[in-house]
Amino acid sequence: GQIIGGREAAPHSRPYMAYLRVRRDEKWIRCSGFLVKPTVVLTAAHCQGEIITVVLGAHNVSQWEPSQQVIPVQRQIPHPQYNDTPKNNDIMILQLQGEAHHNKYVDFIKLPPAKQRVRPYTKCSVAGWGRTGPEKKQMSDTLWEADMAVMEDADCPRNQDGPYPYYDSTTMMCVGDPDEGSSSFKGDSGGPLVCGKKAQGIVSWGPEDGTPPAVYTRVTAFIPWIQETMKDLQP
Numbered sequence: 001g002q003i004i005g006g007r008e009a010a011p012h013s014r015p016y017m018a019y020l021r022v023r024r025d026e027k028w029i030r031c032s033g034f035l036v037k038p039t040v041v042l043t044a045a046h047c048q049g050e051i052i053t054v055v056l057g058a059h060n061v062s063q064w065e066p067s068q069q070v071i072p073v074q075r076q077i078p079h080p081q082y083n084d085t086p087k088n089n090d091i092m093i094l095q096l097q098g099e100a101h102h103n104k105y106v107d108f109i110k111l112p113p114a115k116q117r118v119r120p121y122t123k124c125s126v127a128g129w130g131r132t133g134p135e136k137k138q139m140s141d142t143l144w145e146a147d148m149a150v151m152e153d154a155d156c157p158r159n160q161d162g163p164y165p166y167y168d169s170t171t172m173m174c175v176g177d178p179d180e181g182s183s184s185f186k187g188d189s190g191g192p193l194v195c196g197k198k199a200q201g202i203v204s205w206g207p208e209d210g211t212p213p214a215v216y217t218r219v220t221a222f223i224p225w226i227q228e229t230m231k232d233l234q235p
Contacts, residue, residue: 006127006146011059012067014127016109016199017143019058020094020190022049030061030139032128032191034199035108038099040230043190044202044217045078045092052076054096057105061129062141067105071096077229079222086166090204090217092190093226095233112198114223118173120152124195126175126203128188148193149177150200151213163207164215171221173201176212 018033018041033043033054041054057067074097079089100106118124127145156164156174167174175193193201193216206214 006144008140009059009127009143009145011143012057012105014143014145014194015057015105015107017056017058017127017191018043019055019061019129020047021053021055022047023051024049030129031189032130032203033094034192035100035106036111036199036226037108037230038102039096039233041073041094041096042192042199042202042219042226043092043094044090044204045082046084046087046090046204047092047190048076048078052094054094056100057103058143060142069100069106071098071100073097075233079225086168087205087215088166088168088171089222091202091219091222091226093229093233109192109194109199110197111223111226112195112200112220114220116220118150118195118200120150122150122195124148124150124175124193124200126188126191126193126201128191128203130188148175148212149180150175150193150195151177155213156215167215171218172204173216173218174213175201175216176206176214178212180212 016034020031031047033041052073056069073094075095077093081089151174153169156167158167188203191203192199201216
């Protein structure tokens with residue numbers, strides 16, 4: 001995912017954002033994630049790689065900033081039922097090798113209670129370092145953000161011939177008003193959909209041309225798994 005129709009975020013206004021450098025098949029790709037505990041970042045399962053390095057406290061990822069904390073990932077724990085083709089259960093826990101140092105540039109975001117559902121037409125926001133337009137091949141070096149409305153599940157109709165062939169309303173959210181044109185896109189994968197200061201969604205997949213709505217992982221469906229898995233993490 002990337003941010004289309006958004007704006008550059010005020011530097012360090014989203015201190016929970018994590019920039020992920022992912023090494024996969026001899027290439028480096030980028031994803032986003034978000035800090036939920038001193039040693040835990042949540043992201044999308046499709047951001048797996050041979051090596052992942054997390055950068056916290058970043059605004060411009062093309063340069064070194066004194067606010068940045070660079071921490072290698074010790075363990076990648078994708079959801080056990082993650083499936084790449086329908087992109088279902090697209091969520092992953094990253095255990096960091098060291099603790100994030102909490103300050104004004106690096107902070108946690110709260111998770112919602114299990115089973116809570118965001119009402120359609122609720123205004124939320126998303127951010128990432130992805131592409132800023134369907135025709136723009138270049139990724140953004142600075143953090144971009146956009147406001148998004150949560151849509152009805154029916155706005156992402158599950159139809160084998162349409163853009164949402166695998167939509168599953170129990171584990172996914174339909175986000176982004178086509179009339180407003182903002183959307184996440186390539187490079188934003190794994191970033192949080194923030195509704196009322198809580199991470200309700202994770203950038204997952206969407207139409208190839210970047211037109212909204214896009215599909216997000218529904219965080220509340222995975223709260224029991226997240227809590228159980230975090231309990232078992234050994235330092």
